[in-house]
Amino acid sequence: MELLFRVSFCLLTFLGKTFADVILTTEGSNVWLNCSLPGKDLTHQVFDWKKDAQQEVFLYADGKHYNNKEKTGQDENFKDRVEFFEDKLQSGNASILIKSTKVTDSGNYSCGFPVPPVQSHTLIVGVLAKPSVTTINQNDDWAQLWCKVPGASPKPSVEWKDHSGKRLLDKVVASHENFILETIVNKTGNYTCIATQKELHHKSIESTYIHFAGSKNRAEGRKAIKFFLLLLLVVVDLLP
Structure with a gap:
């Protein structure tokens, strides 16, 4: 446009x-x-x-x-x-x-x-900023996200936000022609990278959804163990 x-x-x-x-x-x-x-x-x-x-x-x-x-x-x-x-x-x-x-x-x-x-x-x-989001590493507990903004001019301000709009802690990985901003997250949800060029009245966003299946499984596993132990206690109490 x-x-x-x-x-x-x-x-x-x-x-x-x-x-x-x-x-x-x-x-x-x-x-x-x-x-x-x-x-x-x-x-x-x-x-x-x-x-x-x-x-x-x-x-x-x-x-x-x-x-x-x-x-x-x-x-x-x-x-x-x-x-x-x-x-x-x-x-x-x-x-x-x-x-x-x-x-x-x-x-x-x-x-x-x-x-x-x-x-x-x-x-x-x-040159309008066009951010792209990449998951660099992920395990059951955390995910490392990169937001790349190549070749934008004037240089944009870039930030990470979670689904609630809260700004996340971040770190600049590369600051030259291919700008990269990193953040670490540990909760399931949508995460958004926002690049803003005030001089051009331009804002561009790119989002990604991160799901921690391992954390959920462990939580459900703990619930199942607690239920089993409780059921075992009930059965023991019913024994003559």
């Missing part, structure tokens, strides 16, 4: 002729970067989109641009992934669309004209 948030409360600057805002999106989505000069016909003008002031994203100059191959110099990372809106140029719209975003697209984008203003955006491309 495509996810895109333009964070209006994160308006960064209004310094002279520079505007900036922050855009959060997820890997694989399409994202709009807005730029406009209202009331200005840009058909025969020049505007240049750059990333981090160095990478050429999209250049338009009087009808010539990267997409029609009449301009060269576009960064390889953006080839065939950037669209503009030729039919909107007359109304001053120099916005672009970046398709199939990658984590490496994260950075600061600027839309520049020969004469200011310069309009800029900070783009953050994230």
Whole structure:
């Protein structure tokens, strides 16, 4: 599912002729970067989109641009992934669309004209957390559970909870690209791993059911022994 948030409360600057805002999106989505000069016909003008002031994203100059191959110099990372809106140029719209975003697209984008203003955006491309739960070891008394969250960005907060919602004691086993959180449980029930990325307003959960058959059998065995002993006492009392 495509996810895109333009964070209006994160308006960064209004310094002279520079505007900036922050855009959060997820890997694989399409994202709009807005730029406009209202009331200005840009058909025969020049505007240049750059990333981090160095990478050429999209250049338009009087009808010539990267997409029609009449301009060269576009960064390889953006080839065939950037669209503009030729039919909107007359109304001053120099916005672009970046398709199939990658984590490496994260950075600061600027839309520049020969004469200011310069309009800029900070783009953050994230990878949604997708936890998976594995039972590493289990015996009659306890089970060792791992929650793996590979490649998520921004880094999520991860926690284990039992069926009642109580947070469990846990231990980080691996904290690099393949994050692993471990917990030890000793009761039959559902156990859930929760990965939360507040920046992306994203929460993902994965659950597993653990059953301790041995513990139940021992408990039933003890009950059976107690019943047998009680029955034996009754029989002895009835003997002449």
